[in-house]
Amino acid sequence: MKTKYIILIVVMIALFIAPFVISPSANYSGADSAVEELITNQGYEPWFSPIWEPPSGEIESLLFALQASIGAIIIGYFVGFEKGKRAKK
Amino acid sequence: MHIMEGFLPHPWWEIWWMVSMVIVAYGVYRLSKVTTKLPEAKPLLALMGAFIFVLSALKLPSVTGSCSHPTGSGLAAVIFGPAIASVLSMIALLFQALLLAHGGLTTLGANTFSMGIVGPVVAYLIWVTCRKARLPTSAGIFLAVSLGDLFTYVTTSAQLALVFPTAAGFFDAFLKFGAIFAITQIPLAIGEGILAIFLFDFLAKYKGQLLSTMKVISLPITAHEQEGKE
Numbered sequence: 001m002k003t004k005y006i007i008l009i010v011v012m013i014a015l016f017i018a019p020f021v022i023s024p025s026a027n028y029s030g031a032d033s034a035v036e037e038l039i040t041n042q043g044y045e046p047w048f049s050p051i052w053e054p055p056s057g058e059i060e061s062l063l064f065a066l067q068a069s070i071g072a073i074i075i076g077y078f079v080g081f082e083k084g085k086r087a088k089k
Numbered sequence: 090m091h092i093m094e095g096f097l098p099h100p101w102w103e104i105w106w107m108v109s110m111v112i113v114a115y116g117v118y119r120l121s122k123v124t125t126k127l128p129e130a131k132p133l134l135a136l137m138g139a140f141i142f143v144l145s146a147l148k149l150p151s152v153t154g155s156c157s158h159p160t161g162s163g164l165a166a167v168i169f170g171p172a173i174a175s176v177l178s179m180i181a182l183l184f185q186a187l188l189l190a191h192g193g194l195t196t197l198g199a200n201t202f203s204m205g206i207v208g209p210v211v212a213y214l215i216w217v218t219c220r221k222a223r224l225p226t227s228a229g230i231f232l233a234v235s236l237g238d239l240f241t242y243v244t245t246s247a248q249l250a251l252v253f254p255t256a257a258g259f260f261d262a263f264l265k266f267g268a269i270f271a272i273t274q275i276p277l278a279i280g281e282g283i284l285a286i287f288l289f290d291f292l293a294k295y296k297g298q299l300l301s302t303m304k305v306i307s308l309p310i311t312a313h314e315q316e317g318k319e
Contacts, residue, residue, distance in 0.1 A: 001099065002221055005287070011283060012280055012283050013282075015279060016149060016276075019150040019152045019153075020153055022152050025157075026155070029155055031269050031274075032091045032157070036093050036268050038269070039249070042253060046094065046096050047095050047098060048193070048195045049094055050094045050186070053190040054189060060190075063189050065147075067143075067145075067146040067188075070142055071139040071140065071142030071144075071146065074142075076136070078135070082298075088225075
């Protein structure tokens with residue numbers, strides 16, 4: 001069982017290092033924006049724009065971090081709570 | 090997989106909104122049924138929502154030299170069924186549309202359809218098939234979650250190709266969008282599948298009784314009973 005987890009963790013780390021080894025000079029922009037570009041190059045004009053946009057890249061990453069941390073807090077709370085409950089018995 | 094705000098013209102955005110709302114409405118109905126019947130499943134529901142929140146916030150690098158993010162909705166589908174996964178996905182997408190200008194309100198229907206409906210349905214079907222085939226639980230979770238993730242992006246590619254076919258037609262455009270979306274997604278889908286194994290193993294260990302009541306897994310004892318019934 002333990003070896004299974006070790007293998008999985010190693011695979012996961014490898015997955016996220018591999019890109020930088022394979023294409024070190026790529027710009028790593030979002031696939032979403034790559035597609036956006038492809039469409040606007042065809043001459044399409046979006047007919048509606050976001051009602052609010054993060055004023056800067058910093059604010060955007062703040063909000064992304066907020067989203068991830070909300071999720072991570074809940075997961076951590078759940079895992080800790082269940083482990084603690086089991087340990088008490 | 091986010092189709093950006095304003096990138097789906099009339100009548101497409103309305104069509105996807107209508108289709109998605111039907112499923113999400115059914116999901117809300119299922120949600121209220123599950124929470125009244127099994128109040129102890131509520132923390133699990135929060136956990137699945139949280140998993141979607143974390144994963145859909147992470148933009149990860151891929152071998153294609155661009156970044157994309159996993160969806161997290163496959164695991165929710167395995168545990169609560171695809172309709173509830175739709176509701177949870179829509180909440181995460183709404184957060185991103187309003188606060189991050191990522192995706193959009195007009196495209197919320199289409200994005201909910203790919204990440205909240207097709208992805209979860211694929212994940213759920215694969216999970217059920219793997220269980221019928223008696224594959225190991227981890228293999229089932231991995232296949233269900235990663236293929237659910239991947240098919241979300243295949244769906245986005247198809248949705249865009251329908252609206253923006255190239256001169257060579259729908260299929261050519263589908264391949265073009267798919268080359269950007271789906272290929273980038275392959276390593277991320279594998280990563281999401283692995284993460285899901287970790288969380289699911291934890292749940293099977295600590296919440297096995299609840300998961301078995303929800304008929305997600307069968308504990309060794311009840312497995313015999315179920316076989317007897319069949």
